[in-house]
Amino acid sequence: MSSNFSITEENYIKAIYHLQQATGSVTTNELSASLLTKPASVTDMLKKLKVKKLLHYEPYKVFYLTAEGKKIALNIIRRHRLWEFFLVEKLAFGWDEVHEVAEELEHVGSKKLVDKLDSYLDFPKFDPHGDPIPDVNGKMSIVQQVNLTELPLNKLAQVTMVGSQSTELLELLSHKDITIGTKLEVKKKFSFDKSVEVKVKNLAPVNISEQLAKVLFVKPV
Amino acid sequence: MSSNFSITEENYIKAIYHLQQATGSVTTNELSASLLTKPASVTDMLKKLKVKKLLHYEPYKVFYLTAEGKKIALNIIRRHRLWEFFLVEKLAFGWDEVHEVAEELEHVGSKKLVDKLDSYLDFPKFDPHGDPIPDVNGKMSIVQQVNLTELPLNKLAQVTMVGSQSTELLELLSHKDITIGTKLEVKKKFSFDKSVEVKVKNLAPVNISEQLAKVLFVKPV
DNA sequence: AATTTTTTTTAGATTTGTCTAAAAAATATT
DNA sequence: AATATTTTTTAGACAAATCTAAAAAAAATT
Structure with a gap:
């Protein structure tokens, strides 16, 4: 019962999550710019995510993640930020070199792996860029920044x-x-x-x- | 100049490497059994690997990796076994639970990541199953077992x-x-x-x- | 309100990796 | 050596994710 989503799907979900943080919803053009794909490709994926009940979407309207979609996004973000923390803390990467590598590691879905990594790192609350790391339930700290x-x-x-x-x-x-x-x-x-x-x-x-x-x-x- | 090969290609290369260890070469049926795909799919990939100069292959003949193909296989195996070591040594996985997770982690190609992981683990020579881990040059210890x-x-x-x-x-x-x-x-x-x-x-x-x-x-x- | 521009979707094609069914080659059997 | 069997390849189709070009809808402008 791991991830069930393709790497591409995960990247769309994550991008939508980040974009909708600003205004609560996202447009096709915004997403296509963010992912460096064409709007037509985005439309195809939106339909797919809607079928999987991860996205509220009607043709020609703005769209946003369902509760389920958000949950999945937070899990991907959790993985990404835990790996960033690991790379800097344990492998002595510079905090400016970890993003690309974490983009790959985040797609390894094993829950056991992620939770053990979290524990090994002593449940860090922020990644090396200062972004909060969602915990096992998707909750994250807010900084009064x-x-x-x-x-x-x-x-x-x-x-x-x-x-x-x-x-x-x-x-x-x-x-x-x-x-x-x-x-x-x-x-x-x-x-x-x-x-x-x-x-x-x-x-x-x-x-x-x-x-x-x-x-x-x-x-x- | 990282990996350049798809996850599927990497899995074929790795499987060919392991199978050819026994007799020096591999047949289409053997490989299809090992990868749980149909022989026709294997043939397609063999042609692709030949074009990329990773495989010595002529239709209807047995096949085997080129020097370049072997080098890539050893790098994949290096990644796999280093991650297995990490999972057992650092994340307290049982040595019988690491294989599937390592199957995913092995496809993260960043050389910097792998070499830093190697160093962090103190250049282990054997993975938790006793298999030798290729070093950065593809060399591995032989056990007199x-x-x-x-x-x-x-x-x-x-x-x-x-x-x-x-x-x-x-x-x-x-x-x-x-x-x-x-x-x-x-x-x-x-x-x-x-x-x-x-x-x-x-x-x-x-x-x-x-x-x-x-x-x-x-x-x- | 009508027209133009922008945004989004649809239609059809492409690539990667897979499949089934049929053909071709190699191997085994009689 | 001829025939049967097994192995491998070819041909054509399909799903995922992408693209381009054209059509449709929405938004902006006159």
């Missing part, structure tokens, strides 16, 4: 999450020596370009562009 | 390998309290049914049928 652009001046905070996994972003962060857990303070905000000056540890202040600040989430400490 | 039927009387030996992974076999072994590493001595051989009486540790001697003895391999200590 704010976007770096909303952090008040001179308030010490810790980076908890990075809102994208692109290599370009991770390269930039690594250059600026910012990672999950980094403690920082916003020293100045520039209204001209909405960039912020941030002090990391005792180093010289660095400037963070609006684009970058928008994907950095922090938790006041 | 003999079949239990060939072990001389009263010679202390250690179980190194079990020549099958069937649940039925593993259940029987577990009942007789025999596992990889178990030390035993053959006390008597019965010519009538070719069964042997074996003393395990200080327990009362147990009788092992010819069929069972044939799949048990031991190394004199």
